[in-house]
Structure formats: structure tokens, C-alpha cells
Amino acid sequence: MTKKPTIDDVAARAGVARTTVSRVLNNGPNVRDEVRDKVRTAVAELGYQVNAQARHLASGSSRQIALIHATDTEAEPNSYYHSGLELGALRACAEKGYTLVTHTANPVKEEDDRRIIDLARGGQYDGLILTPPYSDRLDLVRAIIGHGCPLVCVSAGPESQQLAPWVGIDDRAAGEALGTLLTELGHRHFAYIDGIEGHISAGMRLQGFTDALEKTGLDSTAIRVVRGNFTFKSGVELAADILGVQDRPTALVCANDDMAAGALLTAHTLGLQIPADISITGFDDTPVSEIVWPPLTTVHQPIRQLGARAVEQLVGGIQSAGEPRASVDSYVAFWVVERLSTAANRNS
Amino acid sequence: MTKKPTIDDVAARAGVARTTVSRVLNNGPNVRDEVRDKVRTAVAELGYQVNAQARHLASGSSRQIALIHATDTEAEPNSYYHSGLELGALRACAEKGYTLVTHTANPVKEEDDRRIIDLARGGQYDGLILTPPYSDRLDLVRAIIGHGCPLVCVSAGPESQQLAPWVGIDDRAAGEALGTLLTELGHRHFAYIDGIEGHISAGMRLQGFTDALEKTGLDSTAIRVVRGNFTFKSGVELAADILGVQDRPTALVCANDDMAAGALLTAHTLGLQIPADISITGFDDTPVSEIVWPPLTTVHQPIRQLGARAVEQLVGGIQSAGEPRASVDSYVAFWVVERLSTAANRNS
DNA sequence: ATCAGAATTGGGAGCGCTTCCAATTTTTGA
DNA sequence: TCAAAAATTGGAAGCGCTCCCAATTCTGAT
Structure with a gap:
């Protein structure tokens, strides 16, 4: 050679x-x-x-973007979410002539926050994309910005949105849409399986959901909220607790599809008919929601588009540093997908 | 700043x-x-x-590894497979001080093969990891090696294994184990949903499966083979064809979990009882197999470990270029996981 | 023709690091 | 005690590219 x-x-x-x-x-x-x-x-x-290396050294920019994924040690939460986001970002990067580098970090390890900051400081990347729950760690976001590293937050809460460019759906509105759907179906007694603490956008979904209930004249006693961690397993376990009681709710709302799939399994195990005995909804519309039986009513979140949009936002900011950037819409459209896991409340 | x-x-x-x-x-x-x-x-x-860029330029090596994923344009096949592999590779890379960069390519686009070769030629990466079906494209493998780029093939067929270092399970043995299980359960009439053409390791599974049948005195008329593409959707569609006939098989074997999940849905739709009317098996033991109902009997393939092993293999080869490399085992253990989607043939 | 100004080319100084090799210091062995 | 060998340091030459700036050539309007 x-x-x-x-x-x-x-x-x-x-x-x-x-x-x-x-x-x-x-x-x-x-x-x-x-x-x-x-x-x-x-x-x-x-x-x-x-020679990319030489070019980077001479030009001072690497045309590389880092995508930060949160992965717990052993759980494989939300695989479809992560890979969808990554795929969208990957394609957008290829189109823009950038390279995407994925980094994983464990949200419960503090040292990993440090590592992310080092990534920003290192100058190795032209920009960072933060996913939840990192996109809601305000100190982290501030530190990254403080180092002058371009940043885009995916599915960030309102506070983060004040600090940095972001992309996401209107989670509150999505939660509200789901709430409206279920109240219109006659449901009056709910349970909600929330996501992990610090995942603000999941909290916004709940917020929107309760807003919808209030419009129907219901108050907070109409809904029981428990905290899951987005995994199938946590859905299985929490649903057992929720559905195993005498006076069980008629609708169970989950902050993502994986947990809804878990709840579905538990419901099956308990011999409940879905949706006759209990309506169950997911969130995200990942492939999971069509794989399970009955297929899930859920909120479609265009995850790939989110990833692509994040890259566009970031690259736009990088290339027009200082100038009036061509503003890319932060909000991406969502919609409710009705499938077979929900039905009218037969007691109503 | x-x-x-x-x-x-x-x-x-x-x-x-x-x-x-x-x-x-x-x-x-x-x-x-x-x-x-x-x-x-x-x-x-x-x-x-x-400054990584400067180091790379001066040292001539980037400490970056590229992982090549095949993604069809719109399908999101095998998301769990891809992300599991990536996660394993990512962690192993972090441990070894390397950075993993994922690239996607469309197997049906010829230009993408060219792009992969350019990746190898570019010298930007210290090595490549090829996943199926690319790991079985012999010309591609030869070209990469010809450019002197270190390479590891994941789940490659026998021919590729001759050419380059590889990691994978013994797919033939895994198929045989599954075949043995089902024949021992009394099944004599099978259907098999294969993966895409050119995915040799999936072919090996079928090979092993028929080997097991032969040991029971069955011949090729005992099994009907159709070709899918690893997606849930193809499982749904092909199963309709297979299960809709008068004299349907008593066991349906699928080359991955997603297709098995699809088959399950179709079986439900047709009003079949699983496993009473039909046994269905998957392959990989991705989370999908526990999410569906009934949970799938499948072959556990340690996908994350595969990704990690690939990196170790590659880095081992890079660091001891020329020397007698510390040989890393290519084979990773698999095992059959029996869940509720299979049962004894009640007609036997 | 003539010349200002624009368009096009080339020269050369780095970017921040590794690495070869020579210089210097320390250790070792008789 | 002293030379020879080993260990430790430093000097300086690039790695292959971008980009500033100066040199040259080409416009078109006077």
C-alpha cells in the first residue's frame, strides 16, 4: 500500500x-x-x-457533533427513543457534512456530568446535543454555555428553554390532548405513571393532563400519580400496584410506551380485559405501541425528526455564530394516535 | 473566555x-x-x-472506531439489535480510550458500499466494525482489508470469517437447539420466516434448524421457508400467509424477535390460541420478546457483549499490529430461553 | 491606451502535538 | 574510582491542512 x-x-x-x-x-x-x-x-x-485531522487542526473546527444519551447501568430504557433520535441526527449530520459522535452517560453518576462538561471544554466538538434528563440539568447547561460550546437541548423543560436553543413537542398540550380524549370517553378515575424525577417534559405531560381534567370539573383526587423510570419493568410493577386494588381506575396513563407495555402485561396477567376493564395509554408512538396487544393509544412524537431538527438547530447556530440565525422552529408537531387500548368507560 | x-x-x-x-x-x-x-x-x-486533533495529526492515529449500521430508508428494523450492539461497543470503547462513531448505510444503495470503503481509505478511523449484512459482503470486506484498515465483522458467515476477525454466536448450533426443542415438543410441521437475503448468519440458523429436523427423521417437506426482512411488519404479513391455510404448521420459527412479534399479532387477529394452536419462536431475546403476549420463546444472543467483544477484538488487533495478538474468543455464548409462546404439539 | 479596482493565484506562517535523535545525568560493574 | 551502559531530558522537525497577505492578472470605464 x-x-x-x-x-x-x-x-x-x-x-x-x-x-x-x-x-x-x-x-x-x-x-x-x-x-x-x-x-x-x-x-x-x-x-x-x-485528512480530516489536519483540517481540524488548521481550521480549529472538527465538524463533529456530540450527542449525549443517558443510559442507566443495566436498564436499556427507551431503546427506540434513543435510536430514533440518533438515526434522525445521524442523517441530518450526513446531509450537513458533519459527523455525529454518540456518548453515553449515567445520570446517577455525578462524575459523568463532569465528563460532559469536559466534552464541551475540550473543543473536540463543534457542538453538543443534550437529551433528557441532561437537557434539564440547568447547572450543566449553564456550564456548557459558559465554555462557549454551542448546545441544543432535546425535550427540555421551560427553564432550560430559557437558557439554550431546544427542540421538542409541546408536552403540556400533548398531555392535555390525551386528557381530553379520555374524559370525553367518559373516564373519571385515573392513574398516571410518571417518568423519572428531573425529566421535566414528562412532568409537563402530567401537567397538561391534569389541566384537561380540571376543565371537566375534576380535581386532583381523580388521579393517582406514581413515579416510574420509563422501563417496561417499572410499568409491570407499578401497574400491579395500581390495578390490583378494589377500586381501580378506569384509565391508566403512562409517560412512555415501554411502561404502558408493561402495564398491559400486568393487566393481562390479572385477567383484565383491555380496553373493556381498563384503558391504557402510552406516549411516544414507538414501534412498541404497535407490537403489543392490544395496540396502544398513544401520542405520536416524531422522534427522528426531533433528532434531525436538533442537528439543524445546532449547525445553524454554529455557522451563523453571532449573526441573526435562520430560526428553526423549536416545536415539532405531535398528535394523538387512537388504537385499541382505549375505549369508552363502560361505567359511565 | x-x-x-x-x-x-x-x-x-x-x-x-x-x-x-x-x-x-x-x-x-x-x-x-x-x-x-x-x-x-x-x-x-x-x-x-x-487537543485531540493535534494529537491525531502528529501521531497518525485517531483513536476513533467506526461502527457501520445498516438502515433501510424508512424501516427501523431491529432497533434493539442496533442499539444494543452500539451500547456494548460504546462502553468498551470508553474503557479502552477510544471513541466510537456510528455510520449508517443503506444496503440497497451501491454508493453506500463505496462510502464505507472511503471510510476505510480515509485513515480517519483506526478500524471498522461491520454489521450484517455488510459483514457478509465479501468484496467489501476484501476491499477494506486491502486498504490496510483493521476490521471486525459482527455475526458474519463462514466465508467472511475466513477473511477477517469476527465475533458472533454459533448460529447453526443455535438453530439446531431451537429445532431440537421443538421436535422434542412433538412438532413435525413447521414454517420458518427467514431474514433478508445475504444475511448469512440467519441462513445458518435455518441450516441448524433443518439439521435438527433431519436427526428426527424429518425431511425438507416438513418445513416451509419464506423470506422476511426482519421487521415487525414483514412478520405480520408473512404470518398471515402461513397461518391462514387449512393445513397450517404447528410451529412457526422466526429469524428474529421482531418478526415473531408480528407473527404473534397475526395469530391473535386470526383468533388462534398461542401456544395451544401454534407455537411461535423468535431469535435474539431482545426486550421485544418479553413485551409481547405471550412472551416469546427465543434464543438469547448477548448483543451488548457482542458489541463490546468486537471493540476488544479490533483494539487488540490495532495495538498489536503484526505481533501475535492476544486472541479474543470470537464465539460468544447463546442459550435458548423458553417462555410461553411454545408448548407441546397437542396433535402429537 | 490607461489605470483603478476587482478577481485570481501563490507564499509562508502556523494549528498543537508526537517522535526521532542527540545531549545530559544517573546508575552499574569491575 | 572510572568507564560503559542505562535512564532521563530537551531540541527540533514535521504531521497535512487553512488562512492571512502579498503578488499577479484581468476587467471595464475613462
């Missing part, structure tokens, strides 16, 4: 200066078409590829 | 030469403990971080 050609080899072959080749490579202005072609030909003939 | 400190700042502060700092940073030999401490102190005081 002979040595890789460098920009100087291309320059020599094309009979121009290195600077000119660089211009062509970067689509710079002020190069005659004739010269441009000559250089392009030389590039093709030599099979030249720019 | 003041400028980032460089290695020269550290050297100046510690009162040594840049070379010495470099040695300390890279845990090189021949530095007195006293000096080492002095340098470490200076690093800490300045909050110095090495």
Missing part, C-alpha cells in the same frame, strides 16, 4: 499552489472554472481524500 | 520541555516520578486537555 496522497500531491499534479487546491476542496470563491476542473481531475486521479 | 492552554503552557508552568509533558500525558516511560507529579500538577492547575 503506497502512502496516501496529500494536498501537495494534488497541487503538484494539477500544477497549482496548495492554497488553490484548498480553495477548491472547500468550495471557496475566486477560482477559475478551468482551474477548478483541473484540480478536481487531479483529486479524482489520485483518489485523494482530505 | 480565555484561550485554551496548550502543551507548551503546561511545559512552561512545570518547568520542563514539551517533550516531557507529552511523555507524561501518554504514560510514557523514562520520566522521574517527581517530574511526573510536577507535570500532573500543572495539568490540573491549568485545566489542560490535550
